Amino acid sequence: MDEFQRYVERIPKIHLHCHLEGSLRAQTFLELTERDGISTRYRPGEDVAGPRDLDRVYAFADFQEFLLTFAAVSRALATPADYARLAREFVDDARAQRVVYGELFISPSVWAFFHPRLDLGEAVSAIAGELKAADGAEFRLIVDVTRNFGAESAMRTTLLASQLEDHGVIGVGLGGDEARFPADLFEDVFAFARSQGLHCVAHAGEAAGAESVRAAIDILRAERIGHGVRALEDPSVVELLRERKIALEVCPTSNFLTGTTSRERPHPLQDLDAAGVCVTIDADDPALFETSITGEYLYAARNVGVDALNRFILNAVDASFLDRESKQALRGRISAELRAAGANALGDVRA
Numbered sequence: 001m002d003e004f005q006r007y008v009e010r011i012p013k014i015h016l017h018c019h020l021e022g023s024l025r026a027q028t029f030l031e032l033t034e035r036d037g038i039s040t041r042y043r044p045g046e047d048v049a050g051p052r053d054l055d056r057v058y059a060f061a062d063f064q065e066f067l068l069t070f071a072a073v074s075r076a077l078a079t080p081a082d083y084a085r086l087a088r089e090f091v092d093d094a095r096a097q098r099v100v101y102g103e104l105f106i107s108p109s110v111w112a113f114f115h116p117r118l119d120l121g122e123a124v125s126a127i128a129g130e131l132k133a134a135d136g137a138e139f140r141l142i143v144d145v146t147r148n149f150g151a152e153s154a155m156r157t158t159l160l161a162s163q164l165e166d167h168g169v170i171g172v173g174l175g176g177d178e179a180r181f182p183a184d185l186f187e188d189v190f191a192f193a194r195s196q197g198l199h200c201v202a203h204a205g206e207a208a209g210a211e212s213v214r215a216a217i218d219i220l221r222a223e224r225i226g227h228g229v230r231a232l233e234d235p236s237v238v239e240l241l242r243e244r245k246i247a248l249e250v251c252p253t254s255n256f257l258t259g260t261t262s263r264e265r266p267h268p269l270q271d272l273d274a275a276g277v278c279v280t281i282d283a284d285d286p287a288l289f290e291t292s293i294t295g296e297y298l299y300a301a302r303n304v305g306v307d308a309l310n311r312f313i314l315n316a317v318d319a320s321f322l323d324r325e326s327k328q329a330l331r332g333r334i335s336a337e338l339r340a341a342g343a344n345a346l347g348d349v350r351a
């Protein structure tokens with residue numbers, strides 16, 4: 001283990017862009033699909049066989065196939081008990097990595113697509129119960145509306161989100177196929193979400209370009225952007241992000257594996273940071289991308305440096321939806337732990 005690894009393992013971590021379903025352990029996915037006699041692959045309108053070996057169940061070639069893999073995982077989560085297990089294992093994995101705070105995406109419209117009789121409130125309640133039991137870490141939920149199901153479904157999902165405050169739901173997001181279902185379809189949905197006191201975020205600048213990031217800000221009034229890396233295609237959009245202090249939740253491994261950014265070059269997160277954009281480091285769907293929040297922090301530390309990583313972590317505190325006092329307390333705790341970890345683990349990498 002080198003100094004970077006030692007350092008990254010020790011430091012506190014924050015998830016601002018992590019899909020709970022996309023965190024399902026491959027082993028659990030296999031068990032659930034075996035139990036229900038379903039494939040590990042999902043293709044609309046056809047039955048396809050899927051691999052059953054652990055290291056291949058989450059294989060996909062591009063963004064579209066990734067979305068179908070996400071759907072296959074959601075299909076395997078059939079009952080409130082399955083959602084409780086998903087959350088329980090997530091909490092175990094998060095605690096082992098010293099995650100102290102997270103705002104996690106859930107996609108109930110995808111659950112309902114596969115399981116129309118599933119009581120969505122009960123499933124969210126099962127998740128919330130497990131998340132509340134995590135000691136040393138706190139979690140909130142963001143209901144990710146799926147673009148592919150259109151505006152009416154999005155409105156129903158947002159209405160559901162507005163009724164789940166007691167289960168820690170604090171906002172709505174927008175995921176799915178960004179290129180085919182642009183932001184303007186969801187303007188009314190996000191206006192409704194805001195009227196209900198829900199925070200608004202959106203995936204943008206991942207499968208579509210800089211204009212999609214601008215639309216998420218101007219039309220949806222997104223407070224943070226998931227990915228957003230393709231903002232770099234238009235300097236005026238980068239400037240908009242900087243000026244409005246809208247954070248980008250940057251997920252390097254996700255971007256490499258979906259083809260959002262080239263694997264031949266280092267991830268452009270350094271360019272965004274250098275341009276003055278508020279960058280956070282996130283894992284997206286860690287199990288599907290065979291990564292972890294620790295792995296993404298390690299990538300940032302190796303490629304941009306430990307001081308930059310520390311800044312990205314404190315950016316996540318600022319960009320979180322915690323209230324002012326909680327942010328201040330968390331910032332104090334994290335700063336102290338980063339200093340202590342640096343003093344203990346960093347020799348040459350700092351020098």
Ligand code: HPA
Nearest residue numbers: 019070175176203284285
């Ligand atoms: N982008 C779009 N949709 C998604 C993602 C993502 O990163 N993760 C899960 N659904």
Ligand code: ZN
Nearest residue numbers: 019203226284
């Ligand atoms: Zn995502």
